[in-house]
Amino acid sequence: MPVITLTTDFGSLYPAALKAVILGIEPGAQIVDITHSIAHADIRAGAFAMYTVVDYFPKGTVHVAVVDPGVGTERNSIVISSGGQFFVGPDNGLMIPAALKLGDIQVYKITNTELLGDVSSTFHGRDIFARIGAHLLGDMMPDDVGEKTEGYVNMDFGAVDAIGNSVSGEVIYVDDFGNIITNISGKLILDRIGFGEKLNVSGTKIPFMQTYGFVNKGELLSLIGSHGFFEIAVNLGSAASELGIKNGDKINILIP
Secondary structure (H helix, E strand, O other): OOEEEEEEOOOOOOHHHHHHHHHHHOOOOEEEEEEOOOOOOOHHHHHHHHHHHHHHOOOOOEEEEEOOOOOOOOOOEEEEEEOOEEEEEEOOOOOHHHHHHHOOOEEEEEOOHHHOOOOOOOOHHHHHHHHHHHHHHOOOOHHHHEEEEOOOOOOOOOOOEEEOOEEEEEEEEEOOOOOEEEEEEHHHHHOOOOOOOEEEEOOEEEEEOOOHHHOOOOOEEEEEOOOOEEEEEEOOEOHHHHHOOOOOOEEEEEOO
16 A cells, blocks of 8 residues: 655645545545644644654655645745655655655656646645645656756754764754754764753753653753754753753753
């Protein structure tokens, strides 16, 4: 059964339109919602959500991603092929980290308008991306939907500075638990401190532990999340609320 995933900032209503289009073209499609709760227009958060799960999907999976503050403007619509999987969405960097995680990428600008019906200037997720994604579930290949291009918007998760026992990065995602996920790799921290020791995170002393239950309920901790990045959490609570930290904030770590 062909698999197609959806990652958007659409909330509760608009994803149904994408699913209707996909099932209208490919009734046997297995639709997997990665998330529809990305903060509105937070392209990098959407990129992170896809990045954390993409390598668990089988070859042939199509990923439709729509976090698209530039919808209706001159930005391109693209298909990316990488590692036997396909990505469909706006050319704003959203899909690049996940695609690169799978291997080398080939990018195609969507130009075959014969595959599309009426296109709203405000809902390309429904009228372009879901439709092209559904076509890719069949026998169609990326070069059937457009022309290959070397020009596309790149994106990464930002720079990390590490000098001695000082590491600086930034927040790239706050999950539904209020866990603060940074762009700092877990290995970078593990090379500098052992579990059970304390580090100073932007002025707050926090223990570095293996998992959430190693501190008491309501206590702060830091750890390496399942995604491999350095994370700040509260056991059975919200670190983001307690520390007043949000996506894009800088994080400075001092290790004694």
